[in-house]
Amino acid sequence: xxxxxxxxxxxxxxxxxxxxxxxxxxxxxxxxxxxxxxxxxxxxxxxxxxxxxxxxxxxxxxxxxxxxxxxxxxxxxxxxxxxxxxxxxxxxxxxxxxxxxxxxxxxxxxxxxxxxxxxxxxxxxxxxxxxxxxxxxxxxxxxxxxxxxxxxxxxxxxxxxxxxxxxxxxxxxxxxxxxxxxxxxxxxxxxxxxxxxxxxxxxxxxxxxxxxxxxxxxxxxxxxxxxxxxxxxxxxxxxxxxxxxxxxxxxxxxxxxxxxxxxxxxxxxxxxxxxxxxxxxxxx
Numbered sequence: 001x002x003x004x005x006x007x008x009x010x011x012x013x014x015x016x017x018x019x020x021x022x023x024x025x026x027x028x029x030x031x032x033x034x035x036x037x038x039x040x041x042x043x044x045x046x047x048x049x050x051x052x053x054x055x056x057x058x059x060x061x062x063x064x065x066x067x068x069x070x071x072x073x074x075x076x077x078x079x080x081x082x083x084x085x086x087x088x089x090x091x092x093x094x095x096x097x098x099x100x101x102x103x104x105x106x107x108x109x110x111x112x113x114x115x116x117x118x119x120x121x122x123x124x125x126x127x128x129x130x131x132x133x134x135x136x137x138x139x140x141x142x143x144x145x146x147x148x149x150x151x152x153x154x155x156x157x158x159x160x161x162x163x164x165x166x167x168x169x170x171x172x173x174x175x176x177x178x179x180x181x182x183x184x185x186x187x188x189x190x191x192x193x194x195x196x197x198x199x200x201x202x203x204x205x206x207x208x209x210x211x212x213x214x215x216x217x218x219x220x221x222x223x224x225x226x227x228x229x230x231x232x233x234x235x236x237x238x239x240x241x242x243x244x245x246x247x248x249x250x251x252x253x254x255x256x257x258x259x260x261x262x263x264x265x266x267x268x269x270x271x272x273x274x275x276x277x278x279x280x281x282x283x284x
Contacts, residue, residue, distance in 0.1 A: 019048055026053040031117075033078050035060060035069065047103075054080045054117050073122055081120045085155040087113040093140065093147030094171075100135040100190045112136065118155070133186040138171075146172045181266045188262045192274055195255050199248045244284040252278045 022032045031054025038061055049055045056077055060066045069077060089096060089110040096112070099105045104114040113134060121129050140147060149171065154164045178184040244252075256278040263271050 019052065022049075022052050022055055026055065031055060031078070031080060033057065037066065051116060053083060056080075056117070056119055076120050076122055079120060080117045080158065082118045082155040082157055083116065085113065085115040085118050086111070086153065087134070088152045089136070089149055090152065091138075091147065091149035093142055093144070094138040094149055095141060096136060097139045098137040100137070101132055101186075102134055112151075133182070135186055135190055145174055146170060181268070184262065185266050185268055185271070188259055188266070188271070189274070192255060192259060195251060199244075199251070202248065203243045203245065242284065244281050249282050249284075252282050256282070 025032060032052070033056040034049060036057070036059040046057060049057050058069055058077060060069055087102075089112055091110075096105070096107045096110065099112055102113040105111060106114075121131050123129050138149075147170070149169050151167045151169065152164070153166075154162065156162050178187075256275050259271055259275055259278075
């Protein structure tokens with residue numbers, strides 16, 4: 001249970017914490033995978049885990065998900081594929097505005113992604129692999145219709161051998177273009193997630209906050225500090241009441257119509273879960 005016990009900040013200086021043991025094992029070639037059962041990890045804890053060589057993490061919220069993760073996908077979860085993966089961009093014509101799908105961005109030196117450990121993904125019966133997508137939003141430095149950029153990737157395999165590859169790309173901004181429906185779907189989902197993120201920040205900007213009481217569950221935080229029995233652990237997330245303002249109900253209507261229109265080209269039935277969620281929020 002990485003949410004209690006020997007975690008950072010809950011031990012004496014001379015004592016080793018959970019992540020200290022994980023790092024020490026990694027130096028000896030023994031890697032650790034964390035599974036949160038019924039709880040999402042705090043983002044700070046995830047960042048700490050991700051910074052350890054060979055470490056991995058998952059959260060499961062149902063018995064079927066647990067069986068799938070610990071059964072069919074177990075080997076994928078505990079088998080590092082490559083280490084020290086770095087993806088960088090060089091360009092005289094463009095600068096990075098935003099990167100979606102990576103949390104290790106450094107716009108100044110062109111770093112798009114820096115992953116300590118990359119794990120393999122399961123292959124479907126059709127031979128396809130469900131992987132991730134990194135989206136770049138670029139700002140043009142010049143007024144030319146087109147521009148060039150170079151993408152560089154480097155990584156090490158499990159034996160420590162290093163690999164490098166580069167790809168030059170020419171971009172024309174004359175008209176909107178999608179290489180495939182996968183990229184088009186990724187852009188749709190990015191706009192969808194950005195909308196939900198902005199909504200969460202908007203609704204949580206109010207002064208009202210909530211705490212967890214072991215006898216009452218989620219309660220309004222209008223009681224005194226002496227009455228608070230327990231607050232979530234430092235590695236767990238707080239919950240708040242679901243609130244949707246009229247402003248965001250209108251925004252959700254627009255993003256729902258946008259997804260439906262894009263799906264006429266993408267033709268992916270899984271996007272229905274996004275539109276169904278938006279419909280629930282609109283009618284909240």
